[in-house]
Amino acid sequence: MADHPRPGRPVLLGQNQYGKAENRVVKITRHGATHHIKDLNVSVALSGDMDEVHYSGSNANVLPTDTTKNTVYAFAKEHGIESAEQFGIHLARHFVTSQEPIRKARIRVEEYAWERIDASGAASRHPGTDDAKHSFVRKGQETRLTQITYDGSSWEVVSGLKDLVVMNSTDSEFWGFVKDKYTTLPEAHDRILATQVSARWRFRWSDDEQPAPDWETSYEQVRNHMLQAFAETYSLSLQQTLYEMGSRIIDRCEEIDEVRFSLPNKHHFLVDLQPFGLKNDNEVYYAADRPYGLIEATVLRDGCAARIPVDLTNL
Numbered sequence: 001m002a003d004h005p006r007p008g009r010p011v012l013l014g015q016n017q018y019g020k021a022e023n024r025v026v027k028i029t030r031h032g033a034t035h036h037i038k039d040l041n042v043s044v045a046l047s048g049d050m051d052e053v054h055y056s057g058s059n060a061n062v063l064p065t066d067t068t069k070n071t072v073y074a075f076a077k078e079h080g081i082e083s084a085e086q087f088g089i090h091l092a093r094h095f096v097t098s099q100e101p102i103r104k105a106r107i108r109v110e111e112y113a114w115e116r117i118d119a120s121g122a123a124s125r126h127p128g129t130d131d132a133k134h135s136f137v138r139k140g141q142e143t144r145l146t147q148i149t150y151d152g153s154s155w156e157v158v159s160g161l162k163d164l165v166v167m168n169s170t171d172s173e174f175w176g177f178v179k180d181k182y183t184t185l186p187e188a189h190d191r192i193l194a195t196q197v198s199a200r201w202r203f204r205w206s207d208d209e210q211p212a213p214d215w216e217t218s219y220e221q222v223r224n225h226m227l228q229a230f231a232e233t234y235s236l237s238l239q240q241t242l243y244e245m246g247s248r249i250i251d252r253c254e255e256i257d258e259v260r261f262s263l264p265n266k267h268h269f270l271v272d273l274q275p276f277g278l279k280n281d282n283e284v285y286y287a288a289d290r291p292y293g294l295i296e297a298t299v300l301r302d303g304c305a306a307r308i309p310v311d312l313t314n315l
Contacts, residue, residue: 016054017047018062019044021044025040025072027081029080044072046102046104047106049061049100084145087109088109088148088157089150089155091107092106093150096151103152107147109146110143112144114137141163142161145161146159154206154207155208156206159203159215159218159222160201160315161199162198162312166197168192170192172236174191174237194266194268196264196266200259201308204257213255221252230244233245238293239297241263243297245261245299263294265292266289268287
């Protein structure tokens with residue numbers, strides 16, 4: 001940011017960044033006849049000594065956004081894609097260390113998962129296996145996320161996921177809440193609890209002197225702890241379930257200091273079947289898409305400060 005206004009114009013330039021957003025890169029790694037897929041959506045944002053391009057239009061310090069796009073694809077070949085986090089680290093380090101005017105790089109990555117098609121009916125094409133070696137189906141589950149920020153000396157890695165839809169068909173209640181003259185919701189002692197999880201977690205790792213986490217293993221462990229806590233918690237509120245999910249991650253993943261959740265309550269209401277002479281014994285529900293309750297909170301390791309934005313759409 002400029003520390004003084006331009007001559008004759010008492011207006012300051014504030015925070016600014018530029019880059020190329022949503023570069024879709026698909027990397028196929030071939031181990032003989034067996035192929036592996038990494039499918040990423042990569043967004044690059046760079047900041048630094050960029051006052052003059054705003055004030056006068058001088059591009060002397062500007063690395064073209066088209067070049068950042070080309071770098072994403074070249075790095076997919078040169079470095080491969082071991083994990084979304086490691087790929088983002090390679091890119092961030094490159095932009096900050098190779099271009100003097102660039103002081104900070106932020107790399108955001110969405111990863112789309114694929115799984116192998118069960119090809120047991122195609123045994124003649126793939127002898128000795130029930131899985132096709134190069135045939136995949138896109139998983140209809142969550143999207144994996146990561147954001148890498150590097151300023152030349154320190155790192156911040158925040159990973160996460162979105163659109164992970166989960167449901168407990170029982171072991172959930174909601175009662176004892178505040179009631180006023182506008183309250184019509186009946187108390188529930190056996191209800192469906194469902195949500196679409198959006199979560200981010202911040203790693204303790206911050207500099208190259210520290211050993212980096214195993215990014216792939218860490219993601220699988222965090223996701224598993226999240227799901228196990230959701231399944232094992234007898235829930236009296238979605239807030240309670242959220243806290244148990246975050247606590248389990250903090251307790252069992254020493255590399256993580258902070259977890260933030262945004263959990264929309266995907267309401268399921270019992271349908272009144274009495275007009276048809278039928279009893280609805282917690283069997284038939286109406287799934288409402290909106291409006292919905294929205295429960296959000298951060299769970300922290302003791303002694304750590306919250307740094308993940310409250311609004312996860314800004315990360």
